[in-house]
Amino acid sequence: MSTHPPKARAAARSAPVASVQYALVPARRLTLETVASRAGLHPELVRRFVALGLIEAERDAAGRLVFPEAAPATLARVERLRTGLCLNYASIGLVLDLLDRIGRLEAALRRGGARSDEPPWT
Known part of the structure; x- marks a missing residue:
């Protein structure tokens, strides 16, 4: 039996849980050439996507x-949106943001125990 009053237990269940990551092993990073090759794109197009903010990248020491x-x-995913829906790159950025938000909301619903008869559409 818990020593916390019912309201405190309910608040603790609904409080967001902070995710903590520890850098025990450095995250593996891919070079521009590797990413372009794996995606089947020209490296300059990948650079353009970075400049447009469609994909995250960092700079190494060099x-x-x-x-x-x-x-x-x-x-x-960017290429599927561009070819499948004929979206321009500005629209793709908006769609990616919305899809990520929907994914986070669906995950929160699943964690919260909310059930829906409908399967997730993302």
Whole structure:
């Protein structure tokens, strides 16, 4: 039996949980050439996507672009939106933001125990 009053227990259940990541092992980073090759795109197009904010990249100590491991999947998503829906790159940025938000909301609903008869559409 809990020593906390019912309101405190309910508040604790609904409070957001902070995610903490510890850098025990450095995250693997991919080079521009590797990302472009895996995505089947020209490196200059990948650079343009970085400039437009459609994909995240950092600079290493030598000033070269490095990408997270998920970058090729993100680029594939961008290309599917561009070719499948004929969206321009500004629209793709908006769609990616909305899809990410929907994904986070659906995950929060699943964690909160809310059930829906409808399958997630994302």
